Amino acid sequence: xxxxxxxxxxxxxxxxxxxxxxxxxxxxxxxxxxxxxxxxxxxxxxxxxxxxxxxxxxxxxxxxxxxxxxxxxxxxxxxxxxxxxxxxxxxxxxxxxxxxxxxxxxxxxxxxxxxxxxxxxxxxxxxxxxxxxxxxxxxxxxxxxxxxxxxxxxxxxxxxxxxxxxxxxxxxxxxxxxxxxxxxxxxxxxxxxxxxxxxxxxxxxxxxxxxxxxxxxxxxxxxxxxxxxxxxxxxxxxxxxxxxxxxxxxxxxxxxxxxxxxxxxxxxxxxxxxxxxxxxxxxxxxxxxxxxxxxxxxxxxxxxxxxxxxxxxxxxxxxxxxxxxxxxxxxxxxxxxxxxxxxxxxxxxxxxxxxxxxxxxxxxxxxxxxxxxxxxxxxxxxxxxxxxxxxxxxxxxxxxxxxxxxxxxxxxxxxxxxxxxxxxxxxxxxxxxxxxxxxxxxxxxxxxxxxxx
Amino acid sequence: xxxxxxxxxxxxxxxxxxxxxxxxxxxxxxxxxxxxxxxxxxxxxxxxxxxxxxxxxxxxxxxxxxxxxxxxxxxxxxxxxxxxxxxxxxxxxxxxxxxxxxxxxxxxxxxxxxxxxxxxxxxxxxxxxxxxxxxxxxxxxxxxxxxxxxxxxxxxxxxxxxxxxxxxxxxxxxxxxxxxxxxxxxxxxxxxxxxxxxxxxxxxxxxxxxxxxxxxxxxxxxxxxxxxxxxxxxxxxxxxxxxxxxxxxxxxxxxxxxxxxxxxxxxxxxxxxxxxxxxxxxxxxxxxxxxxx
Numbered sequence: 001x002x003x004x005x006x007x008x009x010x011x012x013x014x015x016x017x018x019x020x021x022x023x024x025x026x027x028x029x030x031x032x033x034x035x036x037x038x039x040x041x042x043x044x045x046x047x048x049x050x051x052x053x054x055x056x057x058x059x060x061x062x063x064x065x066x067x068x069x070x071x072x073x074x075x076x077x078x079x080x081x082x083x084x085x086x087x088x089x090x091x092x093x094x095x096x097x098x099x100x101x102x103x104x105x106x107x108x109x110x111x112x113x114x115x116x117x118x119x120x121x122x123x124x125x126x127x128x129x130x131x132x133x134x135x136x137x138x139x140x141x142x143x144x145x146x147x148x149x150x151x152x153x154x155x156x157x158x159x160x161x162x163x164x165x166x167x168x169x170x171x172x173x174x175x176x177x178x179x180x181x182x183x184x185x186x187x188x189x190x191x192x193x194x195x196x197x198x199x200x201x202x203x204x205x206x207x208x209x210x211x212x213x214x215x216x217x218x219x220x221x222x223x224x225x226x227x228x229x230x231x232x233x234x235x236x237x238x239x240x241x242x243x244x245x246x247x248x249x250x251x252x253x254x255x256x257x258x259x260x261x262x263x264x265x266x267x268x269x270x271x272x273x274x275x276x277x278x279x280x281x282x283x284x285x286x287x288x289x290x291x292x293x294x295x296x297x298x299x300x301x302x303x304x305x306x307x308x309x310x311x312x313x314x315x316x317x318x319x320x321x322x323x324x325x326x327x328x329x330x331x332x333x334x335x336x337x338x339x340x341x342x343x344x345x346x347x348x349x350x351x352x353x354x355x356x357x358x359x360x361x362x363x364x365x366x367x368x369x370x371x372x373x374x375x376x377x378x379x380x381x382x383x384x385x386x387x388x389x390x391x392x393x394x395x396x397x398x399x400x401x402x403x404x405x406x407x408x409x410x411x412x413x414x415x416x417x418x419x420x421x422x423x424x425x426x427x428x429x430x431x432x433x434x435x436x437x438x439x440x441x442x443x444x445x446x447x448x449x450x451x452x453x
Numbered sequence: 454x455x456x457x458x459x460x461x462x463x464x465x466x467x468x469x470x471x472x473x474x475x476x477x478x479x480x481x482x483x484x485x486x487x488x489x490x491x492x493x494x495x496x497x498x499x500x501x502x503x504x505x506x507x508x509x510x511x512x513x514x515x516x517x518x519x520x521x522x523x524x525x526x527x528x529x530x531x532x533x534x535x536x537x538x539x540x541x542x543x544x545x546x547x548x549x550x551x552x553x554x555x556x557x558x559x560x561x562x563x564x565x566x567x568x569x570x571x572x573x574x575x576x577x578x579x580x581x582x583x584x585x586x587x588x589x590x591x592x593x594x595x596x597x598x599x600x601x602x603x604x605x606x607x608x609x610x611x612x613x614x615x616x617x618x619x620x621x622x623x624x625x626x627x628x629x630x631x632x633x634x635x636x637x638x639x640x641x642x643x644x645x646x647x648x649x650x651x652x653x654x655x656x657x658x659x660x661x662x663x664x665x666x667x668x669x670x671x672x673x674x675x676x677x678x679x680x681x682x683x684x685x686x687x688x689x690x691x692x693x694x695x696x697x698x699x700x701x702x703x704x705x706x707x708x709x710x711x712x713x714x715x716x717x718x719x720x721x722x723x724x725x726x727x728x729x730x731x732x733x734x735x736x737x738x739x740x741x742x743x744x745x746x
Contacts, residue, residue, distance in 0.1 A: 096709050099498040275604035275693045276583045419711040426694035
């Protein structure tokens with residue numbers, strides 16, 4: 001009797017909740033319909049004073065606050081537009097949150113996402129083709145081509161980063177006793193000779209950060225990007241791998257890259273304990289000259305910049321993959337626009353989309369916006385005629401390559417499955433800690449591709 | 454009149470039980486049912502597709518080699534935690550209930566790790582294992598600590614066990630102490646008058662009478678260890694090279710990183726069944742051994 005009553009009560013509660021849910025969603029649908037209607041109207045009437053509220057989903061969690069201040073400033077200038085930040089935790093459940101917003105029908109108007117994530121949800125975002133020309137003029141040459149996803153302009157680039165072998169000038173020069181010209185390293189043997197000299201002086205030539213993202217994504221990712229300067233050909237190579245038609249052990253670029261990796265491994269500061277992978281520790285070791293080189297990118301300035309007692313002169317050189325200076329990759333560094341601003345095209349009204357476009361343009365072209373991104377966030381912008389100067393010394397060095405056009409287009413990685421770097425990163429960790437030989441490493445890579453079809 | 458009373462009863466029940474019932478339904482029952490439904494589809498946010506695929510997700514569970522590896526790894530972890538956490542907690546509780554000075558202080562000391570969240574605790578031990586201990590190992594030539602424990606699959610397993618046991622013990626100690634306190638003094642006195650030595654008393658009197666505490670402690674250890682996620686995430690992050698991926702961690706990766714919600718959710722259901730089955734069997738077996746003074 002009692003049990004029966006409880007069951008009845010429980011089902012009443014459940015039913016009433018279901019009813020409540022469904023009635024809610026139907027009203028919200030009506031709401032959004034009304035909104036989009038009114039949005040249409042306001043657009044045709046050119047009513048500027050209509051209040052618009054937009055949301056901004058941010059995966060650059062470490063700079064949540066800077067964005068918030070920027071939005072406040074924008075609201076002061078445009079009192080009819082309110083921007084609300086949807087923050088995510090650093091290194092936490094970011095894409096999960098994005099997914100749940102999307103699944104519950106309340107996506108953010110603007111999403112600051114990794115290019116790969118935008119590609120994955122490409123049907124959900126607004127095609128920005130009409131703005132493409134404008135941004136082609138605003139950005140440095142080649143930028144927009146790099147951020148096209150499946151040939152479409154879905155996200156506006158706002159930050160750029162380059163990576164390669166970072167060098168600590170003081171550490172190199174102290175060890176070798178002569179001045180260091182980064183341009184003198186043009187092939188693998190040059191690097192080997194230099195490493196030998198540095199090692200003989202008792203300084204560790206290089207530090208490899210043993211994390212899966214660094215090894216898997218950044219290092220092995222070069223292998224695919226270096227197949228050709230044409231992203232379509234890179235993708236074709238990956239397609240061959242998926243079909244089991246490509247053999248990595250016969251691939252010149254991969255073998256070259258791994259030969260260089262063996263060299264780095266031999267002279268690694270952490271060679272006795274390569275998988276500790278403490279990012280702050282490794283960056284500090286490099287910045288203080290415990291190691292002369294570091295396979296990393298200009299973003300590490302966020303750690304180095306604030307250190308006390310660090311050295312002052314840093315720069316970047318390419319990872320040489322062969323002994324022919326002319327080979328693609330020996331004089332270029334990897335460069336990309338990792339995060340893009342994309343605009344939702346599922347639930348947002350036209351008024352919101354318009355406001356979102358205006359906000360993005362203001363953030364990227366106004367002095368306030370550029371100051372916030374470059375000075376406060378310490379990031380680099382792939383834009384021309386910047387109104388702020390970056391304190392990031394490494395990115396100045398990156399810029400020299402970018403301005404010469406000496407960059408490796410790594411956008412092929414945007415097309416990989418999101419679990420790619422973690423899977424191949426694990427294989428690289430085994431290789432780094434001498435648990436597998438190169439043959440097994442290649443087998444694991446090939447198995448991954450074949451299973452990811 | 455009767456009808457009225459019935460209504461009143463329901464009203465009172467709803468007044469007290471209603472809010473809890475609604476919250477319970479909203480955060481447990483409904484998500485569980487929806488989750489169950491998900492396992493029969495290939496739902497994905499990206500495509501919005503949710504085609505019915507029958508049992509294929511469940512077939513995938515048992516063909517997913519990584520899932521089986523992580524499940525086996527978790528079982529080893531649970532067994533290690535079960536043995537060490539309970540043994541240590543049992544003897545600490547025994548020591549604390551015999552008249553030691555500063556009992557309160559010690560009890561607080563042992564309980565504190567339990568108040569630290571799993572994430573913080575994981576980072577704490579990560580620093581210890583990857584920086585402090587190797588440093589000390591270098592200084593004093595302790596071979597076992599010379600390299601970080603987190604860089605080696607076998608040692609990383611023990612690092613996980615050590616950190617989890619450290620966290621669990623405090624909680625278990627409290628439960629065991631409550632168990633010991635409920636052992637009637639007369640029985641112990643009577644047995645010692647009969648000439649039983651301390652170990653006989655421990656084995657024949659204290660142990661059988663604290664079976665209820667042991668049941669609770671085993672249950673807690675098993676369920677908590679099986680579902681461990683935060684410490685896995687913050688201490689080893691599945692590394693080195695995914696060798697310490699526990700089953701919850703694997704499920705989260707499967708669902709959210711590989712975007713395979715259906716299969717991930719099916720694995721979660723399998724995990725739920727397994728944990729429920731093991732926990733219930735364990736309770737049932739031990740319950741049979743329960744005695745009263």
